[in-house]
Amino acid sequence: MIEVELGRCVAGWCSGATGVANCARLSGGASQETWSFDIVHPDGTIGAILRRAPSGYGAAPERAAGLNAEAVLMQRAYDAGVPSPRVLHVLQPRDDLGTGFIMQRVEGETIPRKILRDEKFARARLMLARQLGETLAAIHGLALSQLPELRRMTAAKEIAELERDYRGFDWPRPVFELALRWLRDHDPGAPKEMTLVHGDFRHGNLIIGPDGLRAVLDWELAHIGDPMEDLGWICVNSWRFGEIDKPVGGFGSREELFAGYQKAGRHVDPKRVTFWEVMGTLRWGVMCCGMMQRFRSGPEHSVERAMIGRRASETEIDLLRLLAPRA
Template sequence: MSGVHDLGPRLASALQRHAGLNGRVEELRRLTGGATKTTWSFDLLTGDGRQPMILQQTPARLPSSGPSPGPSFGPCAPKLDAAEDARVMIAARAHGVPAPRVVAILDVHDGLDRGYVTARVEGETLGRKVVGDPALAVARAAMAAQAGAILAAIHATPTQQLPFLQHLSPAQELAVYGDLLERTGFRHPALEFALQWIRRHLPTAWRDALVHSDFRTGNLIVGPEGIRCVLDWEIARIGDPMQDLGVLCMKTWRFGGAPEAGGFGARDDLYAAYERASGVPVDPARVRFWEAFSNLKWAIGCVRRGLSVRGDGSPASVELCAVGRRMEEPLWDFFQLIEG
């Protein structure tokens, strides 16, 4: 990995090699950091003008014989490596999905971590602002219908050129998350009940499709006109498309907004737009199952974060401990949902 002082020149060289862009990197600044991904914003100044871009760096994925969920802010899930992530975005964008426009996919010859460069899209991503900022009121009025149409396009995206995508049935996802909880050694009656409920209500029939798996408020770039871009494709897979509608309707990801679709719109508007765009009827029972399962996944994710430790066995951070305490929120939402 290069140091910050030579990141700009190496990045400029990589863009010249992969995309034929000759320019100078300016305004380079780090946006986020973590164990799995680092994001930088920058401008590439070329003879044609200033091009706003994003660099995302991701460590190479460790080999695995099966699903191996890794840590992330959202629910744990099998992750794509950087090149795979980029290829999914390219495929989705080619099918009309507002995914980031991939400019270059980095490789070991660039002297940088594995990663990719995309065009930068301006807009709001913070969940509480998306659902509550008065300046985005017009956007919120349109977003449920926009989300339905976007999800229909995602689920219709051809996957023949994406052979690396994992194919996970509901039962396989349950096995993955049950194993994750088992490894923590943590026991809780509500978690055990939720696991059993999910096991008893596993869907028996569905139409496989590309699913984003984390399509929600916070992973959308929003402007005054509505949804501009869909971010965070790293846990995309082949599975039941109703999963994406369930995740979007999770109470956690409404960020305090009252409307059931992402905290910004009506569930009925989401369903109607999806059916118009896809020609496929929404199965409310399967959406409810995935909404419930997604609450359980996030509860398990909270447990894992809360129990994270350093090499010496001490708690990883106060922040992660605080996330662990939030386990009760998605569990409460789970019980409210299945009782309703």
């Protein structure tokens, strides 16, 4: 059914297209779907990705920017030379496909285990940390006046939201209490500059090839805030997948990340980065607890949710390691 709908949609904006083929659902959730397909065209097949919330689904989660805003952000990034897929079409009511957009498919790998272990990515691993620093500098340099309306976040608001979510589980965890106290005591206040923040810059949202970074995906948590938040999030131990001696994604050092960022003329505040690394570690821990709560109380006892939920204990160890010399 969706192949017919996509074919009709594509014919309306892709001149010469004769249909679509190889439709395959890549992922899904309660409200969003991602599909891969090929646009059949006399000049050659065009690989494409559809991200959508089908008609009839509710609003995006509170923290999400929304698919329409995500499409604008990705196109602004692409136009500015940031590695980002090119947006081909934003869904319209006449398309009868819901809310979302179609973007050009970028070939590469997103699975951390392969990126960190396979020989084909050996050269890429040597340059990735600097590349990510350069890319974050470009993202943070995008003109706010050219962006859609986004949430404005501060450290204090982040702490309050985390505490609210954590308390809502009614599942006391002493290490989380310690981390919340530390964050309140070390709130660095407003940054010198508020910028676009990607919000989820990490493995899984980065397409990697043998030549390094090819595209940044999933801008749905983008907001306006402290640019050091993105640098801290990519350093969270959970995204190192066992390579704990390489803080940036399990493949590089903070110094390499910072060097790439500063190469673009932007300033790094290491203390703020550390603050956001602690915040990010606690955030992931709270998110893991949420997964476990949904596994326990939801109608669907997803094994995947239980597996993610148990990782809350890993974040407790990470927080103790982070805070031991600083508490």
